Amino acid sequence: MTLSETLRYSGLVAERYELASVAEKLFGTKQLDVTAGTDQGWSGVGLPEELGGSGGDEADLAPILEAAGSTCAAAPLTWSTGVVGQLFSHDADLVSAISSGADVALPLASAEKLAAEITLEDGRLRGEFLVIGTGSHGVLVPFESDGAPCAAVLTDVPVENLPGLDQTRPWGRVRLDGVSTSGMAVVSAPDLFSRWETKMAQAFALDAAGAARSALRRTIEYSLTREQFGRPIGSFQAYKHRLADMYMHLKLSQSLAFRAAAEAGEPASVTRANAAALYGTSLATKICGEAVQLHGGIGFTWEAGLHEFLKRSRADQVIAQGQGSARDALSSLS
Amino acid sequence: MRGARHDGVAVPQKGGSVTGLAEFRRDIAEWFALNAPADWRETVDRLRGQEYLDYQRQWLRTLGERGFAAPGIPREWGGGGYTVSEQVVIFEEWSRSGAMPLPLYYSVSLNHVPHTILAHGTQEQKERYVRDAIRGTVWCQGFSEPGSGSDLASLRTTAKRQDDHWVIEGQKIWSSGAMFADHCILLARTGSQESRHRGITYFLLDMRAEGVDVRPIRQNTGHHEFCEIFLDSVKLPLDSVLGEVDQGWSVAQTTLETERGPIGMSVIGEIGAGLEMVKKHLATTSPSSVAPERAELATLVARHQAVSALSADIVDLLNRGAPDGGLSSLMKISFSELLRDLTEFASRLNGPSELIDPQRPHLTGSVTGDWTLDWLQSWSWTIAGGTNEIQRNIIAERTLGLPREPRGAKRGA
Numbered sequence: 216m217t218l219s220e221t222l223r224y225s226g227l228v229a230e231r232y233e234l235a236s237v238a239e240k241l242f243g244t245k246q247l248d249v250t251a252g253t254d255q256g257w258s259g260v261g262l263p264e265e266l267g268g269s270g271g272d273e274a275d276l277a278p279i280l281e282a283a284g285s286t287c288a289a290a291p292l293t294w295s296t297g298v299v300g301q302l303f304s305h306d307a308d309l310v311s312a313i314s315s316g317a318d319v320a321l322p323l324a325s326a327e328k329l330a331a332e333i334t335l336e337d338g339r340l341r342g343e344f345l346v347i348g349t350g351s352h353g354v355l356v357p358f359e360s361d362g363a364p365c366a367a368v369l370t371d372v373p374v375e376n377l378p379g380l381d382q383t384r385p386w387g388r389v390r391l392d393g394v395s396t397s398g399m400a401v402v403s404a405p406d407l408f409s410r411w412e413t414k415m416a417q418a419f420a421l422d423a424a425g426a427a428r429s430a431l432r433r434t435i436e437y438s439l440t441r442e443q444f445g446r447p448i449g450s451f452q453a454y455k456h457r458l459a460d461m462y463m464h465l466k467l468s469q470s471l472a473f474r475a476a477a478e479a480g481e482p483a484s485v486t487r488a489n490a491a492a493l494y495g496t497s498l499a500t501k502i503c504g505e506a507v508q509l510h511g512g513i514g515f516t517w518e519a520g521l522h523e524f525l526k527r528s529r530a531d532q533v534i535a536q537g538q539g540s541a542r543d544a545l546s547s548l549s
Numbered sequence: 550m551r552g553a554r555h556d557g558v559a560v561p562q563k564g565g566s567v568t569g570l571a572e573f574r575r576d577i578a579e580w581f582a583l584n585a586p587a588d589w590r591e592t593v594d595r596l597r598g599q600e601y602l603d604y605q606r607q608w609l610r611t612l613g614e615r616g617f618a619a620p621g622i623p624r625e626w627g628g629g630g631y632t633v634s635e636q637v638v639i640f641e642e643w644s645r646s647g648a649m650p651l652p653l654y655y656s657v658s659l660n661h662v663p664h665t666i667l668a669h670g671t672q673e674q675k676e677r678y679v680r681d682a683i684r685g686t687v688w689c690q691g692f693s694e695p696g697s698g699s700d701l702a703s704l705r706t707t708a709k710r711q712d713d714h715w716v717i718e719g720q721k722i723w724s725s726g727a728m729f730a731d732h733c734i735l736l737a738r739t740g741s742q743e744s745r746h747r748g749i750t751y752f753l754l755d756m757r758a759e760g761v762d763v764r765p766i767r768q769n770t771g772h773h774e775f776c777e778i779f780l781d782s783v784k785l786p787l788d789s790v791l792g793e794v795d796q797g798w799s800v801a802q803t804t805l806e807t808e809r810g811p812i813g814m815s816v817i818g819e820i821g822a823g824l825e826m827v828k829k830h831l832a833t834t835s836p837s838s839v840a841p842e843r844a845e846l847a848t849l850v851a852r853h854q855a856v857s858a859l860s861a862d863i864v865d866l867l868n869r870g871a872p873d874g875g876l877s878s879l880m881k882i883s884f885s886e887l888l889r890d891l892t893e894f895a896s897r898l899n900g901p902s903e904l905i906d907p908q909r910p911h912l913t914g915s916v917t918g919d920w921t922l923d924w925l926q927s928w929s930w931t932i933a934g935g936t937n938e939i940q941r942n943i944i945a946e947r948t949l950g951l952p953r954e955p956r957g958a959k960r961g962a
Contacts, residue, residue, distance in 0.1 A: 221874050221948060226862050435949055450952035455945035462944055463879040470858035471851075490854035493847060545850045546843035548832040 218435060222428050222462075224469040226477075227278060235278035242288035258292055259314025262300050267311030273301070273417065277476035280418055281469075284425025284531070287383040287523050294321035294347050297418030299355050302366060302411060306400050309368060312352055320348030320374050320387065321355050325537030326411040330357040330364065339393040340369075347534065349385045350374030356391065357408060364407040368400045381526040413475075413485050416492035416535045420472040423499035423531035427468060430506035430524040431461050437510055457509060461502045468495040468502075485544070492541035496532035503528045570634060577642040584611055585648030593649070593911055601911060602729050605653050606685040612651075617643070619659045619683045626667060626675070627683040633867045637814050637860070644818025650914040652774070653726045655815075656808060658688040662734060664807040669751070669792040669800045678732070678753065689730035691721035691754065691778055692801065699939045701736075702746040702798065706780060708737035715752070715790075717760075717783040723933070727763045727776035730756045734804065736797055744795075751797035753789045760784070770925045772912050808934050813877075814860050816915050816930065817884050820853055820891055823916035823923075827895050842898065849891050856884045875948030878940040885930035885937060888915060892927050896920035 227235055238257065261276030262268025276297065283292050299319040303309040313319065322329050323345045333342035335358050346354060353370040372394055379386035404410070435458060438449030448454050471491035478484035503525040507514040514521050535541070586592070586608065596604055612618040616629020620639045624630040631639065643650075651659070662682045666674055682688060697704040706719025717737055724733070733754040740748015754761070760783035765773035792800040827846060831839050863876050896903045903921045915930065916923055931937050945951045 216872065216874065218950060225871075225874055225876060226865055435951070438951065447952055449945075450954070452942070452954060455951050456938070456941045458949060458951065459941035459944040462875070462949060463882060466862075466876060466879050467855040467859055467883060470862050471855050474858040474861065486850075487854055487858065490851035494851035494855055541851075542844060542847040546847035548828050548836070548843070 218432065222432055222465065224278070224281070224424075224473050225466075226470075226473055231275065231278050234275070235282050238279045238282035239286055242283055242286035242290065256314070258290070258296050258316045259310070261296060262304055262310045262314055266304075266307040268300070268304075268314045273479040274473075274477040277417075277421055277473050280421040280476075281425040281428075281472070284422035284527065285429045287426065287429075287527055289384055291316070291318040291348050293418045293422050295319045295352075297421075298411070298414045299368065301414045302355075302402060302407070303368065303400060309400055317352035318349045318385075319353045319355055319368055320346035320350035320389070321415075322346055322357065322389075323534050325408075325540040326357040326366070326415075327364075327408040327540065328538060330359050330408065333358045333391065335360055335396075338397060339395050340367075340391045341393055343388065343390045345377070346374060346387050346389055347384060347530075348374070348387070349376070350387060350389070354389050356389075357411065360403070363403050364405065365401055365403040366407060366411065367396050369394055369396075370399065379530070381523075381530040383523055383527055384530070409485065412537055412540055413479075413488045415537070416488040416541060417472065417475045417479065419531040419535040420468070420475065420488070420491035420495045420499075423496040423528040423535070424465070424468045424472045426524040426528040426531070427465055427499035427502040430503045430521060430528075431458075431465055433521070434458065434461070434506045434509050454509065457505060461505050464498040464502050468498040471495040489541040489544045492535035492537070493545060496528065496535045499528040500525070500532050570638060573635060574638050574642060577639055578646065580615060580617075581642055581646035581648050585646055589649040590913065593913060594909065597910065602653060602687070605649070605651055608649055609651055609654055609659075609685050613684065618654075619663055621660075622663045622667070622679070622683065626663065627680040628663065633864050637864055640815040641818040641821075644815055644822055647822065650815070650819075652911075652913065653687060653729055654685070657690050657725070657734070658682045658686065660807050661690065661804045662688045662732075665734065665751075665800060665804045666753075666791065668803050671788075673788070674753065674791065686731045687726060687729045688732045688734060689724040689727040689756070689776075689778075690804075691724055691727075691733045691735040693723045694720060695722050699936060701801075702749070704736060704738060704749065705742065706735075706737045708739050708750055708752065708785070710739075713787060715785040715787070717752070717754070717780045717785060719780050721778040721780070722766070723775050724763075724778050725775045727756070727778055728765055728773070730763075732756055733778065734791075736801055739795055739797075746798040748795055749797040749801070750794050751791040751800040752785060753791055754783070754785060755789075758783050758785070769928065770912060770922050771906070774912065774929075805935070813880060813884065814864075816888065817853070817856055817860055819914060819916040820884065820888055821857070823891055823895065823918075824850055824853055826916075826918055827891075827898065830895075830898060842894075845894055849887070849894060852883075852887045852890075856880065856887055859883065875944045878935075878944050878948075881930075881934065882937045882940050885927065888930055889924070889927040892916070892920055892924035896924050 256269035257279060259269035260271050260279055261273050264270035280293055280297055283290060295313045295318055298321055300310060300313045329344055333340055340358055353368045354372050354374060355366060355368055357366050372389055374387040374389055377386045377388055438454060439447050441448050472495050475484055475488040475491045478487055507521045507525060510519060510521060513519050593601060593604060609618050617639055620629035620631040620636045622628020663679050666678055692701060694704050694706060708715045708717050733756055735752040735754045736749055737752060738748055739750040760781040762779040764777045766775055766777060767773055831842060859880050863873060863880060866873050899920060907919045909919055912926055946953050
């Protein structure tokens, strides 16, 4: 096996392996083009074909989301296809727009916690929150109506662009000052927020695992070429053990993220997704931090680019963990 | 899927029957509920020596009725002939049911020996040993020596050919259960002292042979699970060689590889059962008073999920016959470190009472609920079977392709 093959998720069977390789190549060459691949149906994977998606399920989408992370792609796949599309997979208009690359911005906060802050009076929403995405095709917002969890895609709300520390993706702020929900796509279900947070955990854990994979690959390659004391630094045991730990952490975060996606819909998948959010993304950030450290001084520079993986996985971690939601769910004693 | 637009976008078919396995799991769970002795913990506390072995053998034979004693060995050799996925379910349900583990039989008698003899033995050796091992003869392992731990290929116990037999001289260490053992899988040097892995032969030793002396070693918990074996001019017949003379290193690799299969997954099952015990304990107090503990618990639960997911991936690879990419070494490191942290955490929840020795006569598993003993015992998992540090070397050098450590350098050279 080549190093690149070794570092990929071991559970990818031939077809998905091919999917992952093509996706990575595509995102890698058109990193700044947010529409990369939309003409080929990439944004519609995991969304129903009869409504305008590309078909397949979340297990098929998983390697694509991971590839987006590994290339630090700017495409809105992670939030638009991975989260919004999943929650509105019955809505032909949204499915078809998202499959064509539309960006529906996603709040960074936990759905349940944000819904408690957003008010609904006379059918009008008020509140303020941070999002990922340009929101060129709307903003997803959680709220409660008569105690029932709801989500709406608001299409006429401006997103104020904000500079993110992670510059590989768009960030912004949304202010709702009495926005009407009438005529907007709305879903409501008792378990809506839990599903929402599970999808967020799955999608962003995959992105983080992808970023970590690339950071580790670069570090291993560096350790084989960089020499000190007359030897490649990768031959020193203290260094090797750090790399072995990074590899172990990568494999654990991959297994969590990919299994959470593959098991989607099964009862056990919620726990797996929460574990991917709490532990998988923490490991990914740790790997990216180790990549900076093990490159020495050069790792600390802007030019080396390792900061992109570190900031990306950190953002994924913060989003996936939902301010303690994943932790609280995992430590439930009932 | 509208995959026609791009060669790469094609949806793979769903694999494997999940439903069939779920039915199998229910069946196994029911079997353990009906057949496992419920009061075994109290019983074994009263048993000593041979009585303890007999009690374990009795449970082993009950398990054997369904092939659960050695589920991965073909039925014709006394095993269960189960698939890898089914073996995992059996070990998981065994742990989950709280039924008695078999520390005197696992892993050597029921795992290492049948697998290795079936892979390398003559027909006569297979007939003589395999079915009996699965029915309860006790085997121990004689690989490590006082001077050869991580560097196993430096071992110095010798086997010299004299007429129609071999004569063994040397000393072995860390042999679990050797005080009860009928036989021993033994590595000895048949080449020159410098021949390293090229001059080692794999023997099947009768522990009742003259010149075999077993002395138990007291371990950090106060228990005597493993032993030293002294070999003083022990005579072995010629047919006690497993495989070819001087080819023992590759036979030993088979033994070591079998440690990485579904067998290691029973500990992951024990960890899962342990987490449930901790949750029950915490549920008896008010949630706000244990907020920091719950945060720690969440991370342990998540780590258990991660190791389980990794082990499921390994099972898939084994089923596909694909190379494991070092994942078994990773699994060993990660579950042993999780076991350490879980047992430390659970022990801490008990407050000062963790300082009192529960004085159990036997260690009956990796997670017994005597948390401080479990914590002390957890070092056996981070050290045995190739220390976690050696596993990291293996991953770095064999899997990631990093340059090897300089080997064999003489001190001061």
